[in-house]
Amino acid sequence: MKKKLNMISPRFLLVLVFLWSFSTHAQDATVTGTVTSIEDGQALPGVNVLVKGTTQGAVTDFDGNYSIVANSNATLVFSYIGFTTQEITIKGQNQVDASMTEDATSLDEVILVGYGTQIKREVTGSVQTVNLTELSDIPVTQVGQKLQGQLAGVQINQTTGTPGEGLNIRIRGQLSVSGGSEPLYVVDGFPIAGNLNNINPAEIETLTVLKDAASTSLYGSRAANGVVLITTKQGKIGKTNVSFNMSTGLQSVPQRGRVEMMDAVEFAQFKQEYYQDQGDPVPDIFQNPSQYEGQTNDWYDAMLRTAPISIYNLSVSGGSEKFRASLVAGLTNQDGVVLGSDFQQVTLRANMAFNPNDKVEIGVNIAPSWVVRNDPATDGSRGTGILFNALHTWPIMPINNADGTRTEFNRFPADTGNIFAYANWLNSAERIKNEDRDLNLVSNAYVDWKPIKGLSIKSSINAEFYQRNTEFFSPTNATNRINRPIPTNNEAIWNNRDEFNWLNENIATYTNSIGNHNFSVLGVFSYQQFRIDRTRIRATDFPDDRLPVIQGAINIDRGGTFDEVQESTLVSGVAGLTYNYKGKYLLTGSIRTDGSSRFGSENRWGTFPSVSGGWIASDESFLENAEAISLLKIRGSWGVTGNQNIGNYTQYALVDNNVPAVFGDTFAPGSAVNSLSNPNLGWETTEQFDIGLDLSLFKDRVSFIYDYYTKNTTNLLFNIQVPRESGFSNFSDNIGELRFWGHEFSLNTVNTTGRFKWTTNANISFNRNEVVALAEGIDQVFGPGNLHITQVGQPFAQFYGHLSDGNYLNQADLDSSPQVPGRSTVGSIKLIDVNGDGVITRGGLDDDRAITGNPFPDFTYGITNRITYDNWDFSVIATGSQGNEVLVRHLFSTTNLDGVFNLLKDVENRFRSVENPGDGFYGTTVGGGRVTGIERDWVNDRFVADASFFNIRNITLGYTLPGLEKYFKSARIYGSIQNVHIFTKYWGGPNPEISVQNNGQGDGGNLAPGVDLSGYPIPRIINIGVNLNF
């Protein structure tokens, strides 16, 4: 009977309890039962069961069972840390089972902080925790994608849709001229060198973001970009729990947001008009544009496909008093929405903990993962990325031959203006191999010894091994470049990268209370070493495309072949004190010292102090009676952190050993010192001040968090140009200052409770920055490609170019306006003479360029609504960004008025004559590159587009299946849509979060953000899934 009851739903039980209550009398009897968690049906061991009003009590065993003697009219009180305390009246039954609810907003909730945990209520810094299980239905492969919109003050942009790549995560807007801005990731206490991409989200128990300096400064010289703490799933004492989750879906690129290009008829029409306006004979193929009716070759669309994605995760966890374990295995199989691209990932994690006695815990975590990813040069600049190439390929060029086979390449006679041969990009996508094979292994082993009450001494060894082998092969019958007729030369690049990073860390903590004084002291000593070995080999001209092996290559390109070793060592000590009086006056202080091999010999050790305080005003007597206020906490913090992404050997004067000479006929290798040493080189220093308010109302139905921060980053790593009389061109020094400030608001509300439960989480962040100083005598630096300027007194990395004012409408307008000498004509773009010297100049002392836009948003926000109703659950996640702009860099091709490429449909509205001046956005095609080149190559403000957006990122509808208790603890099915719809005015492409480097690949980085070169689009995913618990 008992066994059977166990498998019956709690609600059914309640009915039984109700029925039995009438048939019993008040007398002492033995009551037994099982206590389970309502969330996952798992048995809860160690639950206190108390007969109300007595001292009679019991504790549940490993299977959650208890037995207690109680009066048949008594009430049982079930209490357990982290769960809401529950009371059940016995009413004469001898079987009372309890299902307990996890208490997410419990004030006693313990959260992760640097080198330990803390009661959430007593935290004095700005710390935010994300519950990843709530986000498990989002059908994406990267942790960062799931976090979008969940965290105040954390901007997460997906800059490309390339599978498994492209997240830019920035906490509180942190920036640097030369160093990176990626936060520090700490996995189970181990600061890893890599990023989040190799961690299967299903392995993560909690993810905590440390934002203010008092929270992060424990991580010293690596903390300035913020810290993300991740704990992976650990086994719990109790029954073995098995869960299996799978989802499968279809990805596709929505029509919305795609760049609207000319179709075949429109393009032929444009070309016809181009020749007519020029007064030149129209080539035959453009004589009759309507002949192309219905014959458009949409190359961009042809590159895209609907592609499947499947994600499987299996978790097993459980344990006893002596041994606990958690295993997670994951498999992801994704085809990309661009032809030829795909992604597969296999992850495993085994976390084990042994407790030989009650004073010692020994644990081992091992997590290998494998990734195989192919991306056939999809992203790139004009002429190198096949997606960009496809976008601007003439729509009259056939994708297929008349017999249905694909064309190999297309080229029209030179007199048509087709100066480049175009390969068939579909072939390129399928034939070019650009495969990454990653192996990642993160492991920890520790001993935690608690010799006396309150004292813990923990020593750990951690290792991270990461290997990436990249193989690029472009056969003779494919190319990612324009102007390469097929067949072409074949080419292979091998890139092998091995990273190894190990850490020994020793932590001592002692916690005690003396009267109303509660304190905890912390001491840490750690030693960490990093090493990267990299080999790159480039070879060309393989006699046989089927054998792209090094020994088969005719040429090994010495310039493209090299070996590289990068090493560094970090030695650190931390001391910390957390103190509170009566739990309402809170004070925390810490100091960290980092010695790094990256720092110059005269500046080896950096010290990073912090202090923070808090006051729980709601505990004061004057607020005790304010029933509405459950928590009012005011907190403030100050601290210093560092950014040590300054390069491993920047401090040294390096010797270039490739400076050869020749004497007579004898070649003579030569070596010369090619950089200046700087023994004073150090970390970038960020001093941060934070003030915050935590307010919970109406028994935590409404909770509100506000933070204001201000940061000053000084000692920026800067490559200062020095006079060449020194024999060198620059000197790396710590110089310059940036200022950041911002406001963050989070609001969580429980709108309704009970059967229809509706909660809302919302956050909004305002981040600002300003360049206070650069180097002496230097008040501006340009980003790569000169599209951005970082200028003293302005926000960082602003778009930079000419300002435009329509076209020169007629001769009089031309004559009376400043011109580009010898290049401006009637109908050409009219640029603004910023310095008022009467001439338009680009570069040099008389430069007329100015700031044309700002890639940073005014504010970003996220809003998540969750509703549960009986067995149904429903959630909507949306994020937004306001005021950010994007530089539509691909216009230098897609509005190239020389008709070399296909064009934006909008170019139809260009200037054609004084009588037909168009809409003032595109100039005349007459005059050749001398005239049109200004509009194309002199980047101007027309390239800058508003990229504010509101993105409904995910909608999920789930249903927990009843009546399957026989087979499962729980079973749920759901459907979800990822990237449902983006509301935006952005017209440069489908992704307003895009940011690429000048070569179209990778993120644009700090100095050059927000550039669109028509990269890999982000797909919409329509998905179904199941969660099964056994």
Place this chain on the structure above:
Amino acid sequence: MKKIILFLGLICFIAMSCEDELNVFPEDSLSVPTFFNTEDDFTQAVNANYEPLRSLYNSTKPFMTEMSADNTYFARNTAFGATETNQDIADHSMITQGGITPNGNVTNYYRTLYAIIARSNQILVTIDDAEIDAAVKANVKGQALFLRAFAYFDLVQLYESVPMHLEPVLDREGAALPLTSEDVLYGQIVADALAAIPLLPLKSDQQPGRVTSGAAQTLLANVHMVLEEWEAAEALLKSVVGSGEYMLMPNYEDAFTGNSDNKNNMESVFEVQYREGAEGVQGNFMYNFLPRPIEADELALLFGTPDAQPINGQGNNIPTPDIIEAYEEGDLREDASIMYVLTRESFWNDGVYPIIKKFVEPHALHNNHGMNFPVYRYSEVLLFLAEALEEQGKGGEALPYLTQVRTRAGLGAHTGDLGDAIFRERRVELAFENKRWFDLVRTGQAIQVMTEFGDRVINNPNAYYFPVGVEAAGNAFTNIRERYALPAGESEFNPNF
């Protein structure tokens, strides 16, 4: 508690011993603390000290010390956009403001010379303490001193006052030094060259192509010639002549190297070394000394290169009618120095231009050749000696040295004033070897000669390679000055300019 104190003590101990662990030097390249120790290190360092000369002699130096004078001129290609950088050198129309100019050649020349100086300084500051073979040490040190003196000598002649770095720059503060006066610079140049002479071996004992004691003596003599210290020059030059290490090649045209032969011949005192190929030590100066545009077949005909590619752009360093006129009747050197090529696509007259023949040699790779560029030849030693003697009123002693040079050129006795004759002889003997501008400046004739030359160009542009109807630029020959202004690109970083 004891255990905890022990534990903390252990941490302190480990922290102390970590200082060494924090010295991590790069494994894939050498850094200064690990370099400059062995004999091979110093040899490699001094080899790198010669490297900047290759780019200097490929274009910048010929443009600024030959094309800037009246021996060669710029050939305008009207179909190509302006390249003011070179044109402004030929036309003396550089924009100068407050003693600085943005001209790219002026910047490159300056920077290249300081690269040589910095490399010399790195060697000189460390070599005395190095425990290496004494002979190697002396040789390396001598070469480094020579090259530093050589670089400062060009700097002082071109720019007059420049910063003087004698030690490696170690930090940002030390990177920009004040301008040093001409006198002080010359003092240092003389001291360096003087110190180099006894350290360097004779040519017969030195690896061919490296500088020798004879080269150092010639350099120092050249310095004394510029300073008009005739007696000192005479003594050094006589020592070179008396060393028995040098003689004139019987044929003038054999004084210049082939693509891979005849290098560092008996007439050569010092030449910039090149080798054709993919190792990165090739020259391409002859490609910079051609009229343009020039077609592939025209280049193939000239150089015999199977992979010739057409070249567009502007023509540089084209012999002027003036230098052609300067050769006396019967001078064998004219045909050895100047030839004519046809460029069909040119807009100038019939497209037949004179070019510098003395450096034209057949080779295999387009824009990649192995001819060396002469810096000092023995004939210049003879002409310097003749000049030094003549200036001291020892005309009779001077004459045989002049005659030796003229005889090889197929010429008899000179006519007119001996001093003038020696100067005229230098022009034709050393034409296109980057001597003319320095000669005009040191003899105080630069302004006058170039003003007259400018008048000829402006009045008859077609004779100076402008297509019919095209005028010289409006600012041509409006800024003739004996010294170049300092580079604007450097003034940004050196507040002392």
